[in-house]
Amino acid sequence: MIAFKRTALARELVAALRGEALLGDAHNGLFLAAPRRTGKSTFLQGDLGPALEAAGVLVVYVDLWADTRRDPGALIAEAIGRALQPQLGIVARAAKQAGLEKVKVGGLEVDTSKIGKVDGLTLTEALRLLHETSKKPVALIIDEAQHALTSDAGEAAMTALKSARDQLNAPGIVNLMLVMSGSDRDKLLRLVNSAAAPFYGSQIQRMLPLGADFIAHVSGLVEAQRPELVPVDKPALQQAFEAFGFRPQFFMNALGQVLSPLAQLAGRFEPALLDAARDQQAQDEAQMESEFLGLKPTEQAVLWRLLEQGHRYRPYDAEALRFYCEKAGHPVSTPQVQKALEALRQRMPPLVWKSARGEYALEDAAMHRWFDARLQANTWPPLPPVGHVPLADD
Ligand SMILES: Nc1ncnc2c1ncn2[C@@H]1O[C@H](COP(=O)(O)OP(=O)(O)OP(=O)(O)O)[C@@H](O)[C@H]1O
Ligand SMILES: [Mg+2]
Structure with missing residues (x-):
């Protein structure tokens, strides 16, 4: 498009x-x-x-x-x-x-x-x-x-x-x-x-995300190409777009898929599009969860602190060190924090960002939204699946 x-x-x-x-x-x-x-x-x-x-x-x-x-x-x-x-x-x-x-x-x-x-x-x-x-x-x-x-x-x-x-x-x-x-x-x-x-x-x-005018434009395209689908359910499209995190690429991809003759949909395409959006959301979250669970305890504690503090994050203050100790289950020294931050930065893709002045932030702000949603749902921190062998700190 x-x-x-x-x-x-x-x-x-x-x-x-x-x-x-x-x-x-x-x-x-x-x-x-x-x-x-x-x-x-x-x-x-x-x-x-x-x-x-x-x-x-x-x-x-x-x-x-x-x-x-x-x-x-x-x-x-x-x-x-x-x-x-x-x-x-x-x-x-x-x-x-x-x-x-x-x-x-x-x-x-x-x-x-x-x-x-x-x-x-x-x-x-x-x-x-x-x-x-x-x-x-x-x-x-x-x-x-x-x-x-x-x-x-x-x-x-x-x-x-x-x-x-x-x-x-x-x-x-x-x-x-x-x-x-x-x-x-x-x-x-x-x-x-x-x-x-x-x-x-x-x-x-x-910067505002693409809005109702974009959805109207896309609906127009669908209706022009597939007259049998008139009228397209715009509110459903809007809802799906939101569930895709206002990301046009994912939205348009999914739309292409549900409209493809290969999709062999029995009913209308809008519910299938919404399903695809929810799948994508679940996938994104599963990805973040598995990344989190794949970290060592100190790294998890550091990431957790960053998630919680946002731009107020101070890596080495007394309160932070207390926090790491509580979450990691053992005292954590400043060099250990440094090492954990470095490990989080060196991952591919990196989880942590560092400025020239030594300030830290999460690389992907989507993690904050994931964290907030889980806090609200009382499902934080993610629990390892049965049989998962957690990594230990060195
Ligand atoms: N106005 C638009 N209409 C249709 N598709 C769009 C529009 N804006 C962006 N896209 C599609 O969304 C995708 C991401 O767009 P873009 O690279 O501009 O986003 P970005 O916010 O700069 O992403 P990144 O964070 O990766 O830099 C691209 O595939 C692009 O084609
Ligand atoms: Mg860009």
């Missing part, structure tokens, strides 16, 4: 970023969080970027997960460098032909051999140059922005972006728009929530 366009949301955010919204603070930076696979990147690239361009903004998009082996700071610098290249191309070619080694653009002296690479310039200078040569406001969209905090260079890049914003923007004038997205609010919070955080004072907004 071609991605469903979210034009209205994009338009709203463009206005907010340009500082035209009556309320809000998006012109200081827009921080968007939404769970995994709910369509963040698709929206940023397919809707928000084009809407900004249509409004005369030069858009630079960078996904910090594009290559996790590369330093996030370098990825940001490169994306800006790539955007600069065409802008500076004409100036630089003329300068090179004239045998000049340096050109002066927008009050800055630029080494012609370095154009396109940001190393010669600071991020602030590069962004100023981009703005001045293009004569447009610049929007920098950083997808999976929390990843910047996992390295010192990435963190420095974030601080540089904040300073670039402060230098390029003035009350009523927005020359640099910053959009940062991530799948975990707790991690994004670290960009904004302490006085030392680069974007202290900004708020994280929850």
Whole structure:
């Protein structure tokens, strides 16, 4: 399926970023969080970027997960460098032909051999140059922005972006728009929530999941292809989409399956779709449960503490150590906690995330929802199945 366009949301955010919204603070930076696979990147690239361009903004998009082996700071610098290249191309070619080694653009002296690479310039200078040569406001969209905090260079890049914003923007004038997205609010919070955080004072907004208009669009597609199914039960589709955690990929896959002639459904497809959604949910939960049960006692205790404390988690305070001791059934020392956190980080896929400053969070925020649901249902902690031999701490 071609991605469903979210034009209205994009338009709203463009206005907010340009500082035209009556309320809000998006012109200081827009921080968007939404769970995994709910369509963040698709929206940023397919809707928000084009809407900004249509409004005369030069858009630079960078996904910090594009290559996790590369330093996030370098990825940001490169994306800006790539955007600069065409802008500076004409100036630089003329300068090179004239045998000049340096050109002066927008009050800055630029080494012609370095154009396109940001190393010669600071991020602030590069962004100023981009703005001045293009004569447009610049929007920098950083997808999976929390990843910047996992390295010192990435963190420095974030601080540089904040300073670039402060230098390029003035009350009523927005020359640099910053959009940062991530799948975990707790991690994004670290960009904004302490006085030392680069974007202290900004708020994280929850990016709304695809809504009723998406469901109406999908129903329309089904009805157009399969007239005998008119009218499609939209509330049932909506319910199934919610049960799929608002993840269009899983939803569309299941829809394709129940509508396939191979499905040989006797009745309507909507109940089968709901069944598929519940299966998927059960599968996701079984996966988390088996991961949890496969951990050593200290690792379980550490993960449990993280689940319980969220962004308030402090790995080594007295209360945490007491907690680990109680849950693991033996005293747990600081090095043991360290080792457990490291083991949780090194798993494939990793369960724990660590920032360059040594702050920890769960890698997948879906685990918080699983934990909360089990607490509510009084089924926490998961119990090992009969015959399961629990791992022991070393
Ligand atoms: N507007 C849309 N219409 C239809 N399908 C969509 C839409 N948005 C996303 N999808 C589908 O959902 C899947 C996930 O989308 P996307 O990669 O944008 O999500 P994400 O939130 O960035 O995921 P991740 O957390 O893995 O980065 C993709 O397969 C994509 O095709
Ligand atoms: Mg993404």
